Amino acid sequence: MKAGSTGRRGGTARFLYGVGTAALLSLLLSATQVPGRAKSTAQHEGSIESEPFGTTPDGTQVNRYTLTNTSGMRVRILTYGGIIQSIEVPDRHGQFANVALGFDNLTDYIERNSPYFGCITGRYANRIARGRFTLDGTEYVLATNDGPNHLHGGEQGFNARVWEATEVRTQEGVGVRLSYVSPDGEEGYPGRLAVTVTYLLTERNTIEIDYRATTDAPTVVNLTNHTYFNLAGEGSGSIYDHRLMLNARRFTPVDENLIPTGELASVADTPLDFTRPTPIGKRIRESHPQLVIARGYDHNWVLHREQPGLTLAARVEEPTSGRVLTVHTTEPGIQFYSGNFLDGTLVGASGRIYRQGDGFALETQHYPDSPNQPNFPSTVLRPGEVYRSATVFGFSTTD
Ligand code: BGC
16 A cells, blocks of 8 residues: 555554553553553564665665554655655544655655655754854854745755664564764754664554764754644645644744744733644634734744653644544644645645645744743753653544
8 A cells, every 4th residue: 555545454443542641651661552452572563664765866775664563553754854754544433544744756855845744854943043053152154044044954954864774673663763974064063963863653553753862062953853744634635623732831922034032922812822622723814913924823832841751742633533643742842833835836645735734743842043042941962962852643543
């Protein structure tokens, strides 16, 4: 079955379940046990397949990894950009669909992926104002690839690099570990940065993403994954009926260039209040200045956190299919982007065009422009330190 296709996989759907915040942490730490099934003793039950997926213009081969767990959930990952190409999960009736926007060929990812579908974004996910920051008294100048700003690591960010891949098998599931060494000075950033990103598809129908990096000189780092979701199925229309909850009472308002003003503002009495599940489209056309600037939602929310570690960041429910996405993260923020700049010019994996609002991204991250914002949590990484970040995308269904 090709990416983007749909279909039923026999007898597998009801192994899905949802987990609460506290439960998730303990599950992550405990041995795999899927409710309704005997305890999983074999640690290699899921499968990992890899195949060539074309070559870049300089002749570098790109591979595609297909991870499948025993309940039939399937995730496809490219060594180009560390892109999550597809995520196939069942609806409440066991019908599988790909819920991640993307392309069915490498050329489109290389030439047309201005939305950053599915990729690892770095060194600095999101924006750095005027492409400049000062660290330890030295000013660094980065590419400005988004009007006056630096966005998602520059002209050739981590999204456009071919990563080394190794297979991963643990008691939890199957995965792929991607590595990339970013040379000193790449895209203007100081320090040689060695990065690994591990994707693990678990038997609990979660995708766990573990990010690590080390440097040989002080630098800044902010890594995320830029998957666009449509829980009704990629290419099926807008995501405005999806009900979103964000575990955040504050957000970082932006100026006309989508750079944070530095304020942490309350979401109360604004269309940015998703503390209760609310359809994404319900208030998206309100003339709130922040929605006008961004043409919808394209903001960083300040996550409510009671303890360090993985914390619930977001929950999204699609009413027709019953599919539910939960996001847990160790990061302090999350960018909720409602696909405002999708404009009908791209054809997705299923052969349908993507229009405004046809997908949403939930990018776990440090706040935008942190290198220039002394009041935001620091994104500085120094030699001897290890950058670590984890995010878990969980899939389940409601009845
Ligand atoms: C940004 C958007 C941008 C999109 C694609 C998102 O992370 O917040 O402003 O258009 O990525 O680059």
